[in-house]
Amino acid sequence: MKTFRMAAVALAAALLLSGCAATPATPATATPAAPAARTLTVFAAASLKGTFTELATEFEHANPGVTVALNFAGSADLVSQLTEGAPADVFAAADTKTMAKITDGSLATGTPVLFASNTLEIAVPPGNPAGVASFQDLAKPGLKLVICAAAVPCGAATAAIEASTGVTLAPVSEENAVSGVLGKVSTGEADAGLVYVTDIYSAGSRIAGVTFPESAKAVNHYPIAALSAASQPELAAAFIALVTGATGRGVLAAAGFGTP
Amino acid sequence: MTARSVFRTGGVPVWVLIVAALGALTILVPIASLATRVDWPRFGALITSESALAALGLSLRTSLAATATCIVLGVPLALVLARSRFPGQGILRALVLLPLVLPPVVGGIALLSAFGRRGVFGAPLEAAGITIAFSTVAVVLAQTFVALPFLVLSLESALRAAGSRYESVASTLGASPTTVLRRVTLPLILPGLITGAVLAFxxxxxxxxxxxxxxxxxQGVTRTLPxxxxxxxxxxxxxxxxxSLVLVAVAVVVMLATGGRAIPAMSRSAQASRPASAGVQK
Incomplete structure (x- = not known):
């Protein structure tokens, strides 16, 4: 058991030093020492589902014997799970406010690192039946607009843009999550919604996007941190290195995320 | 009555009692634990915040409207299911009770397919200038959809338990079907109707x-308490x-008000009060 752990430390250290470039040559020195089956548990914001699933697969390939267990949920769910003692090694949040709840509770080790950013975009049903072309258009009378409630990150970003532009929105519904907004726009129940750029990327042909310059007034920064309760601190550090490194940037950019 | 009658195992083995206690605790422990999480000094302020009061007011209004709708639609439905005979009755009964076992989100999607903007009925209504989705009417509709089976089931059990003997007598005495319904059937099933209405609420x-x-x-339009x-x-x-605790309190009051007579027990309580006519129709 002790030798296994030593091997694990050596492997992780090797990975860390290699900048986690996922080149099989570098960790090869450690690999022959029969890699122990280990599980890295990553809690991540729901908007990271596509990218983190891809990065986890890459991480597993680069680290034989390692399984990455992913848990995606809304910010509030993740924070309550972690504060209630859910065992996790890494936490990636959709905004710094959510991460602050974790760092304030001394649940994270070190300082969280920003690894991506996201801005809002107008989501419309395919064909844009209501002809929405700008942020101002969202305030048009009769237009059915769905946004996130101010209590959730996408809603806070919406409120920030409202405040900076002076445009008052009159939504027909304030949803708890981006998925609620997307559902109502894709089914055509609503004429427009405000979601993140990445949500429109991943929604594919169900949703069309309308960009607007005012979105720069509210940029969400995504932080990632290793958790103090981590059972695999070395793997956690290696995974964070992967996400913040060139591989992570590439995967995140392909999904529509901006640079941190 | 001696002290003995207070505790009776009724021949139930001790190990069954122990498992039964675990079963009861499965439900009681989480609910009781909720009270330990309450920030009592702020409790009053928390449940009387502007958004909380708006949600509470909306919930009460919509639930009352939904209960009224359930009574209007559910009493005839229960009468037909309990008293009439027609082909496919069993299937109709099963389908009408479907919301009892459907996940509510499925009900929501089904309602959208019917009354949404692009729904079967929603689209023509929209063309006529009537929009249901995102309105308080939509809330009442959703509540009626999920609550109606509760009323129908309670009432149907009450009707079956009451039997049709009194109705038969009344009609042989010359009372019209409507008079029988008004003067005999409805007064007879009133306790069942009240229980059903409270459960539906x-x-x-x-x-x-x-x-x-x-x-x-x-807020104020569709954001109910839950x-x-x-x-x-x-x-x-x-x-x-x-x-959450407010909702638990309301639920406790409701269950105590109906004497804990949830649906399956309905017929038993009705039978107890009218043993002679119980189980006339099966």
């Missing part, structure tokens, strides 16, 4: 999934816990 008050899917969430609890979890978990 409680179910409407707790409606969440169908409302969120079909009606959306907007939706407010769900939203407050994001920003103020203490408020969510406090409001």
């Amino acid at each position: 409680a179910r409407a008050l707790g409606e969440f999934g169908a409302t969120l899917t079909f009606a959306g969430s907007l 939706l407010e609890v769900y939203l407050q979890r994001e920003s103020d978990p203490d408020a969510a816990v406090a409001l």
Whole structure:
């Protein structure tokens, strides 16, 4: 058991030093020492589902014997799970406010690192039946607009843009999550919604996007941190290195995320 | 009655009693634990915040409207199911009770397919200038959808337990079907109707999934108390816990008011009061 752990430390250290470039040559020195089956548990914001699933697969390939267990949920769910003692090694949040709840509770080790950013975009049903072309258009009378409630990150970003532009929105519904907004726009129940750029990327042909310059007034920064309760601190550090490194940037950019 | 009659195992083996106690605790422990999470010094302020009062007011109004709708639609439905005979009755009965076992979110999607903007009925209504989705009417519709089976089931059990003997006598004495219904049937099943209405109200008050899917969430318009609890979890978990406790309190009052006679026990209580006519129709 002790030798296994030593091997694990050596492997992780090797990975860390290699900048986690996922080149099989570098960790090869450690690999022959029969890699122990280990599980890295990553809690991540729901908007990271596509990218983190891809990065986890890459991480597993680069680290034989390692399984990455992913848990995606809304910010509030993740924070309550972690504060209630859910065992996790890494936490990636959709905004710094959510991460602050974790760092304030001394649940994270070190300082969280920003690894991506996201801005809002107008989501419309395919064909844009209501002809929405700008942020101002969202305030048009009769237009059915769905946004996130101010209590959730996408809603806070919406409120920030409202405040900076002076445009008052009159939504027909304030949803708890981006998925609620997307559902109502894709089914055509609503004429427009405000979601993140990445949500429109991943929604594919169900949703069309309308960009607007005012979105720069509210940029969400995504932080990632290793958790103090981590059972695999070395793997956690290696995974964070992967996400913040060139591989992570590439995967995140392909999904529509901006640079941190 | 001696002290013996207070505790009777009724021949139930001790190990069954122990498992039964575990079963009861499965339900009681989480609910009792909720009270330990309440921020009592702020409790009053939390449940009387502007958004909480708006949600509470909306919940009460919509649940009462849904209960009234359930009574109007459910009494005839229960009468037909309990008294009439026609082909496919069993299938109709099963389908009408479907919301009891459907996940509410499925109900919400179904309601959207019918009354949404692009729905079967929603599209023509929209053309006529009537929009249901995102309105308080949508909330009432969602609540009625999930609550109606409770009323129908309670009432149907009461009707079956009461039997049709008195009705037969009344009609042989020359009373018209409407008179029989008004003067004999309805007074006979009034306790069942009240129980059913209270259960339907409680179910409407707790409606969440169908409302969120079909009606959306907007303060004062569609954000009922359960939706407010769900939203407050994001920003103020203490408020969510406090409001949850309010809903628990309402549910406890409702269950005690109906004597804990949930649906399957209905016929038993009705039988107890009218043993002679019980189980006439099976």
